[in-house]
Amino acid sequence: MKRIAIFASGTGSNAKKILAHFQSSNKVQVVLIVSNKPTAGVLNFANEYSVPTLLLERERFVNGDGYVSALQSAGIDWIILAGFLWKIPPILVKHWEKRIINIHPALLPNYGGKGMYGEAVHQAVITANEKESGITIHYVDEQYDHGTTIFQATCPVLPADTPASLANRIHTLEHLHYPVVIEKEILSQVD
Numbered sequence: 001m002k003r004i005a006i007f008a009s010g011t012g013s014n015a016k017k018i019l020a021h022f023q024s025s026n027k028v029q030v031v032l033i034v035s036n037k038p039t040a041g042v043l044n045f046a047n048e049y050s051v052p053t054l055l056l057e058r059e060r061f062v063n064g065d066g067y068v069s070a071l072q073s074a075g076i077d078w079i080i081l082a083g084f085l086w087k088i089p090p091i092l093v094k095h096w097e098k099r100i101i102n103i104h105p106a107l108l109p110n111y112g113g114k115g116m117y118g119e120a121v122h123q124a125v126i127t128a129n130e131k132e133s134g135i136t137i138h139y140v141d142e143q144y145d146h147g148t149t150i151f152q153a154t155c156p157v158l159p160a161d162t163p164a165s166l167a168n169r170i171h172t173l174e175h176l177h178y179p180v181v182i183e184k185e186i187l188s189q190v191d
């Protein structure tokens with residue numbers, strides 16, 4: 001059984017889809033929900049699925065041990081980011097190299113980087129008059145939105161789109177693909 005921790009800062013709609021997807025799996029199990037925000041909606045889903053939670057304290061995460069010991073004690077094999085706002089510190093990248101996956105709501109390498117989160121991404125895409133946007137699922141390295149791409153899917157940007165309407169279309173794509181891509185990636189690396 002591969003044990004995953006989901007890191008999320010917000011509503012957690014992707015986290016919920018991942019929890020539901022692996023609920024009856026005998027190969028992959030979500031064993032921990034990690035957040036930096038005590039009021040994050042994702043914590044309600046953790047409760048709903050009876051998964052333990054870990055609330056991060058910024059100083060320890062950024063300048064301390066990066067919670068490596070806590071994650072090791074929980075037996076975490078994979079870290080899945082689902083709308084997680086903080087940059088992953090080098091110590092975590094080092095311990096879970098090629099074992100941390102992120103989803104970004106645009107077609108990287110465009111519209112990524114610091115501050116490119118949620119609706120700010122969609123606003124930038126609309127302002128640039130793009131006709132197409134999409135999702136990127138990628139490995140995490142020490143730079144924001146930068147590691148090797150695993151999967152991309154596209155959707156149109158419509159003339160009447162607002163950041164909220166584009167976000168809805170992107171969320172649909174994310175929910176459809178993210179759990180399946182995670183599963184495929186984890187199972188392809190089972191030794």
Ligand code: GAR
Pocket residue numbers: 008010011012013014015082083084103104105116117118121170171174
């Ligand atoms: C998702 O759209 C995800 O791609 C995005 O945050 C949203 C979280 O939604 N992540 C980023 O922008 C990372 N740079 P959710 O809380 O409903 O899953």
